[in-house]
Amino acid sequence: MNSHEIIEEVIHTPVRLHILSVKVENKPGVLMRIAGLFTRRGFNIYSLSVAPSELGARFSRVTIVVDAESAPLEQIVGQLNKLINVVEISDLSPKDAVERELLIATVPTHVDVRTPLLDIIATANAAIIDVDSSAVTIMLAGTPSACDDLERELEAFANVELYRTGRVALPRLGTPA
Amino acid sequence: MQLTGAQALIKSLEQAGVDVMFGYPGGAILPTYDALLDSSIRHVLVRHEQGGGHMAEGFALATGKPGVLMITSGPGATNAITPIADAYLDSVPLVVITGQVSTSVMGTDAFQEAPIIGITAGIVKHSYLVQSADEIPRVVAAAFYIATTGRPGPVLIDFPKNVSLETMEWYWPSSVEELDLPGYQPEVALDMDAVAAAAELINQAERPILYVGGGTIKSDASKELMAFAERTGMPVVTTLQARGAFPDSHEQHLGMPGMHGTYTAVTAIQQSDLLISLGARFDDRVTGKVSTFAPHAKIIHVDIDPVEFNKIKKVNVAIQSNVATALSALDKTGTKPKNLEVWWKQLNAWREEFPLFYEAQEEGSPLRPQMVIEAINKSSKPGTIVSTDVGQHQMYASQFWKFEEPRTWLSSGGAGTMGFGLPAAMGAKVGAPDTTVWAIVGDGGVVMTIQELLAASAAGINIKVCILNNEFLGMVYQWQQLVYDGRLSHVALPSPDFVKIAEGMHCVGIKATTEAEMHAAIKQANEINDRPVVIDFRTDARENVWPMVHAGASNDDIIVHPSQRGN
Numbered sequence: 001m002n003s004h005e006i007i008e009e010v011i012h013t014p015v016r017l018h019i020l021s022v023k024v025e026n027k028p029g030v031l032m033r034i035a036g037l038f039t040r041r042g043f044n045i046y047s048l049s050v051a052p053s054e055l056g057a058r059f060s061r062v063t064i065v066v067d068a069e070s071a072p073l074e075q076i077v078g079q080l081n082k083l084i085n086v087v088e089i090s091d092l093s094p095k096d097a098v099e100r101e102l103l104i105a106t107v108p109t110h111v112d113v114r115t116p117l118l119d120i121i122a123t124a125n126a127a128i129i130d131v132d133s134s135a136v137t138i139m140l141a142g143t144p145s146a147c148d149d150l151e152r153e154l155e156a157f158a159n160v161e162l163y164r165t166g167r168v169a170l171p172r173l174g175t176p177a
Numbered sequence: 178m179q180l181t182g183a184q185a186l187i188k189s190l191e192q193a194g195v196d197v198m199f200g201y202p203g204g205a206i207l208p209t210y211d212a213l214l215d216s217s218i219r220h221v222l223v224r225h226e227q228g229g230g231h232m233a234e235g236f237a238l239a240t241g242k243p244g245v246l247m248i249t250s251g252p253g254a255t256n257a258i259t260p261i262a263d264a265y266l267d268s269v270p271l272v273v274i275t276g277q278v279s280t281s282v283m284g285t286d287a288f289q290e291a292p293i294i295g296i297t298a299g300i301v302k303h304s305y306l307v308q309s310a311d312e313i314p315r316v317v318a319a320a321f322y323i324a325t326t327g328r329p330g331p332v333l334i335d336f337p338k339n340v341s342l343e344t345m346e347w348y349w350p351s352s353v354e355e356l357d358l359p360g361y362q363p364e365v366a367l368d369m370d371a372v373a374a375a376a377e378l379i380n381q382a383e384r385p386i387l388y389v390g391g392g393t394i395k396s397d398a399s400k401e402l403m404a405f406a407e408r409t410g411m412p413v414v415t416t417l418q419a420r421g422a423f424p425d426s427h428e429q430h431l432g433m434p435g436m437h438g439t440y441t442a443v444t445a446i447q448q449s450d451l452l453i454s455l456g457a458r459f460d461d462r463v464t465g466k467v468s469t470f471a472p473h474a475k476i477i478h479v480d481i482d483p484v485e486f487n488k489i490k491k492v493n494v495a496i497q498s499n500v501a502t503a504l505s506a507l508d509k510t511g512t513k514p515k516n517l518e519v520w521w522k523q524l525n526a527w528r529e530e531f532p533l534f535y536e537a538q539e540e541g542s543p544l545r546p547q548m549v550i551e552a553i554n555k556s557s558k559p560g561t562i563v564s565t566d567v568g569q570h571q572m573y574a575s576q577f578w579k580f581e582e583p584r585t586w587l588s589s590g591g592a593g594t595m596g597f598g599l600p601a602a603m604g605a606k607v608g609a610p611d612t613t614v615w616a617i618v619g620d621g622g623v624v625m626t627i628q629e630l631l632a633a634s635a636a637g638i639n640i641k642v643c644i645l646n647n648e649f650l651g652m653v654y655q656w657q658q659l660v661y662d663g664r665l666s667h668v669a670l671p672s673p674d675f676v677k678i679a680e681g682m683h684c685v686g687i688k689a690t691t692e693a694e695m696h697a698a699i700k701q702a703n704e705i706n707d708r709p710v711v712i713d714f715r716t717d718a719r720e721n722v723w724p725m726v727h728a729g730a731s732n733d734d735i736i737v738h739p740s741q742r743g744n
Contacts, residue, residue: 025360028306029294036298078484084303084323087360 016069017046019097019169022062022080023055023088030085034062037079047101047166059087063168092169099169103147104129105154105162106137113157124150182310183212183341186274189317190218192349193272195245197221197236197607199229203249204289206276208341213247221607221636226253228600228629230260234269235604238587239562239614241397243270243324244604250276251289254335255296259594261331262300266591267418268395270329272320279339280308294335302330307337310345318349319356327363328482329395364481367498367506375453375477375494376512382451384473384520385411388434391418391590392456392480394583398501399423402455405508410517412524414442416457418590421580431524432533435463437572437722440531443732445524446471454478456500459489460591461728469731479503533576534738535720538692543717546570546645549695550577553615553643556699560585562614564601566622567593569651572722574617596625602640603633613641613703620646621670627678633709634683641702642679642711647718648672655721672713679711688713 024030031050038045046065053061066076073091080086103126107117121128121138124146130137140150144167154160180188186209190198197219202210213220223229226248233244244264248257254275264271278287294304303323305316320332350356379385393402399422406413406429413423414434423430432439434446446452452474457463464470467489478485478492479500486495496503535547550573563578564587565571571588580586587605589597602616616623623644633640645651650668657665679686685708689698695714702710723738736742 029298029304032295033298040299072487074487075484082482082484084358084361 016067017094018066018068018073019092019094019099019167020064020066020077020080021090021092021169022064022086023053024060024062025085025087026052026058026060027085030060030083031062033083033085034064034080037083041075041079043076047164049166049168051168061168063166065167090171092171096172097169098172099144099167100141101144101147101167102139102141102165103150103162104137104139105150105160106130106135107154107157108135108159110134117157120150120153124153126150178347179344180347181208181212181341182307182313182336182343182345183208184215185310185313185345185347186317186336186341187212187216187218188347189314189349190245191216192314193317193321194242198245198247199223199232199236199604200247201226201229201249201253203253203276205250205278205338206247206253206274206336206341208338209247209274209276209336220247221603221638222632223600224628224632225626226256227259227596228626228632230257230271230273231263231594231597231600231626232604232607232629233271233273234260234264234267234597235564235587235601236608237264237269237271237604238601239584239605240608241584242608243272243321243329245272245274247274248276249289250278250293251291253289254293255291258297258300259592259596261297261333263589263592263594263597264331265300265302267589268329268391269331270324271331272317272324273331273333275333275335276341277306277335277337280337281339283337293333297333300331301333302328304333304335306335307340310340310343313340313345314347314349315356319358322353322356323358323361327361328392364499365497367502368496369506371494371496372503372506372510375496375507376510378451378475378477378494379409379453379507379512379514382514383516384445384449385451385453385514385517386445386449386474387411387413388446388452388454388457389413389415389419389422390455390457391416393419393422393500395456396481396499396501397583398455398499398504399583401501401504401508405504408508409513411453411514412445412521414438414446416460416463416590417575417588419457420575420586420588421583424581425579426581431528433575435460436465436726436728437576437724438463439533439576440724440735440737441524441527443724443726443735444527446474447732448523449474452476454480454492455504456480458485464489465726465730465732469733531724531737531741534723534741536740543647543715544689544692544695546573546647546714546716546720547577548692549643549645549714549716550574550617552695553617553699554578556703557613557615560612562587562602562605562609562612564588564598564605564614564616566595566598566618567652568595568619568622569655569720569722570617570619570645572652573645576722578617595622597622599623599640599642600626600629602642603629603638606638606640616640616642618642618644619651620644620648620672620675621650624673628682630679630682630684630709630711638709639706640709642709644675644711644713645716646672646675646713647716647720649718651718652722654718658721659725660727675711675713679709684709684711686711686713688715690715
């Protein structure tokens with residue numbers, strides 16, 4: 001399955017995905033332990049991001065988007081909880097979360113593509129963050145589906161180099177915890 | 178007080194209550210071995226790190242205290258992977274200290290370097306890389322706390338050489354709060370609603386079973402189990418990890434469930450309407466085909482590890498607790514099935530019809546392995562400890578030794594490790610020096626760690642080793658006969674001279690071929706207490722373990738001893 005097909009499938013079956021927001025101790029090896037646990041049980045990680053948070057230097061937040069049909073969610077959460085360095089786990093269903101992710105892409109800009117590219121940038125509300133005589137680098141911070149849309153639009157261009165960060169999420173305000 | 182990292186590590190072990198450890202020195206751990214010379218801790222010098230790890234496990238299983246293994250980096254550390262995995266699967270509290278190359282060269286393929294934290298990540302409860310000497314007391318205290326609380330397990334401390342040479346100002350954490358474990362909560366408050374719901378299910382039950390697992394022994398709950406079982410009159414089965422948690426001689430004990438369990442234990446679970454799991458984990462060796470396991474039963478599951486709930490079977494009531502606490506609370510409710518008369522009538526009929534059985538010894542034939550185990554059992558004092566490897570001998574020992582007390586049976590259950598039995602017996606003997614300890618092993622497994630006989634004789638660890646020697650890899654041989662149409666693939670094991678091996682390692686070696694020699698050998702072994710004794714019992718390769726439920730088959734399709742079939 002190529003990435004485009006995976007994205008298509010995800011878009012059409014959004015309930016499969018669960019977002020685990022995991023507060024961990026900021027210690028060496030934490031990510032190895034989390035990744036190892038997923039590997040051992042054959043759990044499928046859809047995306048993963050690790051970064052410091054408001055929790056200070058002692059803790060980080062890991063946002064793991066999991067395919068909840070690859071394993072029972074109860075088992076995933078339980079196994080994660082058993083890791084000594086994992087402090088707290090919130091399980092957010094996509095409908096109860098606000099999610100964002102960052103997409104950046106470098107697109108070659110020979111003459112005949114400049115106009116359509118500028119249109120796409122404008123429509124997607126993306127921004128140009130770097131430019132030289134032969135290419136531009138653009139970025140979009142948006143919902144996962146906005147990033148999906150932009151990625152699909154950019155498929156029309158040749159030799160695009162594109163990265164996505166994976167999602168970060170917080171509970172939607174007004175949602176019972 | 179200023180100490181080196183090495184001194185701080187040894188002092189921390191002393192503070193953690195360690196009075197004996199197992200180990201093997203080498204380059205990266207040299208400074209710590211130097212500091213050990215000034216300590217009161219007894220160190221047993223093993224002959225291979227795998228043996229050392231199993232000794233630490235045997236010590237832990239027999240005493241309930243954590244086992245400690247200290248070894249060097251690289252191959253020293255990788256040699257200990259099997260016992261670490263074994264301890265993880267059987268929830269054995271272990272603290273393993275591995276030397277590591279200095280932090281400045283970690284990751285450069287330095288001499289005797291292995292990334293042991295990464296290698297063991299999936300088989301430890303937790304692990305630490307000590308990055309500065311200041312951390313040592315806190316890390317050691319935390320390692321022991323994690324290894325021994327909640328669901329016990331192995332904890333690894335990777336100790337770089339340069340850290341052992343640094344100096345630090347000594348301290349010892351005075352409380353759990355100082356251990357810096359914000360993500361670790363080993364016990365939760367008992368959910369009294371769950372206890373009440375469980376009590377109600379027990380009140381309604383007509384065909385209940387107490388399904389007793391290793392957690393019952395880990396939480397020292399035998400007394401609570403006895404009180405609860407006797408007051409409620411419910412039948413008991415004990416899994417391979419729980420043998421001894423409830424006396425085999427007790428009228429309510431149906432024996433071991435599972436692949437080679439008793440007909441009555443296996444069938445009673447199948448027919449039960451309520452399964453009360455006490456620190457058991459619905460292992461595939463117990464359940465057989467899960468979809469047909471205990472199909473009519475509601476399930477109460479007591480476990481300290483909530484991940485076990487609904488992992489294999491959906492449960493009706495989950496009680497997250499150690500077994501002792503949960504049983505006390507359940508007992509206080511006064512819950513009791515109304516009438517178990519019909520159930521007991523059925524259970525007793527099965528017991529009558531399908532007891533554990535083997536054919537009597539025939540004149541001129543090799544020894545029946547079951548008979549050897551019964552003979553040793555009869556000649557042994559109450560409280561004698563038995564350890565095994567994995568295989569036919571393990572099943573015979575579990576079936577035919579009568580266990581009366583917890584922590585008298587040490588066996589590699591989850592991992593099924595060949596080579597566990599002999600060193601585990603040594604570890605148990607170190608922990609319980611006044612108790613007789615028998616390793617009952619097969620001729621295949623024993624050679625995997627037989628070098629530890631040298632450690633035993635050198636350190637005066639006077640165990641007794643019963644080798645059930647049929648010159649075959651017996652359990653694999655059994656499967657090849659029954660499942661692979663008799664196509665024997667690499668299961669013949671022409672015997673070495675075990676008597677000479679024993680003598681070459683300064684132990685007493687005895688060979689027993691006939692029934693008379695068997696009795697004489699056991700008598701002689703029981704009279705020798707100043708040296709390890711090895712008996713090579715020549716047993717009958719035609720013998721197989723019955724009953725048997727084939728791997729992946731339903732427990733309803735249990736196959737009994739050939740003489741009990743038909744009719």
